[in-house]
Amino acid sequence: MYALVAEPTERILGRPLPELIDAAGELQQELFAQARRIRQQHQMDQVRLRGVIEISNYCQKNCNYCAMRATNQNLDRYRLSAAEILEIAAEIHRLGIGTLFLQAGQDPECNAILETVIPEAKRHFGLQILLCLGEYDRATYHRWRALGADSYILKFETSEPERYRQIAYTPLTRRLQCIRWLQEAGFQVGTGNIVGLPGQTLDTLVRDILLTQEIQPNFASSSPFIPNENTPFSQLESGSVRRTLNMMAIFRILLPQALVPTVSALEKLETGGQLAGLNAGANVITINFTPPQCRSKYVIYSEGRFVVSLDHARTIINQAGMTVQPVAI
Numbered sequence: 657m658y659a660l661v662a663e664p665t666e667r668i669l670g671r672p673l674p675e676l677i678d679a680a681g682e683l684q685q686e687l688f689a690q691a692r693r694i695r696q697q698h699q700m701d702q703v704r705l706r707g708v709i710e711i712s713n714y715c716q717k718n719c720n721y722c723a724m725r726a727t728n729q730n731l732d733r734y735r736l737s738a739a740e741i742l743e744i745a746a747e748i749h750r751l752g753i754g755t756l757f758l759q760a761g762q763d764p765e766c767n768a769i770l771e772t773v774i775p776e777a778k779r780h781f782g783l784q785i786l787l788c789l790g791e792y793d794r795a796t797y798h799r800w801r802a803l804g805a806d807s808y809i810l811k812f813e814t815s816e817p818e819r820y821r822q823i824a825y826t827p828l829t830r831r832l833q834c835i836r837w838l839q840e841a842g843f844q845v846g847t848g849n850i851v852g853l854p855g856q857t858l859d860t861l862v863r864d865i866l867l868t869q870e871i872q873p874n875f876a877s878s879s880p881f882i883p884n885e886n887t888p889f890s891q892l893e894s895g896s897v898r899r900t901l902n903m904m905a906i907f908r909i910l911l912p913q914a915l916v917p918t919v920s921a922l923e924k925l926e927t928g929g930q931l932a933g934l935n936a937g938a939n940v941i942t943i944n945f946t947p948p949q950c951r952s953k954y955v956i957y958s959e960g961r962f963v964v965s966l967d968h969a970r971t972i973i974n975q976a977g978m979t980v981q982p983v984a985i
């Protein structure tokens with residue numbers, strides 16, 4: 657199991673991590689420039705596109721920041737069928753996007769659907785299959801891997817066990833155990849944190865970085881907290897875009913081979929936020945393919961979310977002076 661306490665000895669540009677997490681102005685630009693240098697040195701300069709389908713907004717958990725929480729009665733719930741998902745997967749393939757990203761709340765009813773979708777999407781379209789479906793037992797992860805799934809995202813959200821329990825009502829150790837099982841099953845694993853959770857300090861964020869380093873994920877992600885309607889956290893302030901970008905740059909520098917996404921929540925909080933993510937060292941953009949009538953019901957960070965289109969992705973990739981990674985045939 658991962659150690660939750662480690663000593664923050666890491667320095668970048670000769671500066672301690674807390675100073676870099678909070679960097680602004682010239683220091684922040686130096687940090688971003690270093691992240692871009694590292695990205696280039698490790699041939700990670702082409703942007704990977706993922707096509708996400710949010711297949712169900714049912715969820716058994718009750719995270720305080722998320723309106724898909726089980727006790728939210730004000731949400732119209734949906735679950736897509738295997739046929740609906742495969743029809744969209746065909747479109748993702750036709751557009752030359754190599755990764756099918758299937759995301760849902762903690763919804764075990766999806767399991768039967770996945771028995772069809774994972775092998776069919778693999779067989780017919782040769783897509784990489786990325787899952788983000790929550791916490792399951794070891795056997796379930798092995799089953800999805802055997803069906804052909806390649807990678808899995810399970811963010812730890814915060815490295816502080818008490819804070820995690822207060823926010824998600826389940827133990828952080830369980831989540832970390834799941835990450836370990838995913839790695840054992842042979843998945844490429846993504847993890848990361850949320851910036852701006854209540855009570856979070858610079859020290860918390862340093863420990864988030866240390867935990868991420870210890871996990872050694874294939875993808876490392878940082879997202880800003882956004883207050884979400886119909887949740888206990890609806891009245892809180894948003895997380896800092898500046899600190900989120902700094903966390904992404906630090907992930908890029910400390911985990912040079914990792915994929916680092918620039919998430920839609922950055923664009924929701926600040927126009928140009930996702931482009932800033934590319935300039936801070938990111939190299940992944942997720943395009944949304946959830947059916948339009950369902951998108952507004954997948955309220956993972958807020959209503960009125962920013963929905964990333966292929967045109968938007970292409971525009972900011974050009975603006976960042978980057979290119980799209982061609983899909984391997």
Ligand code: SF4
Nearest residue numbers: 715717719722725761
């Ligand atoms: S964050 Fe995920 S697990 Fe938590 S309530 Fe929302 S959908 Fe469910």
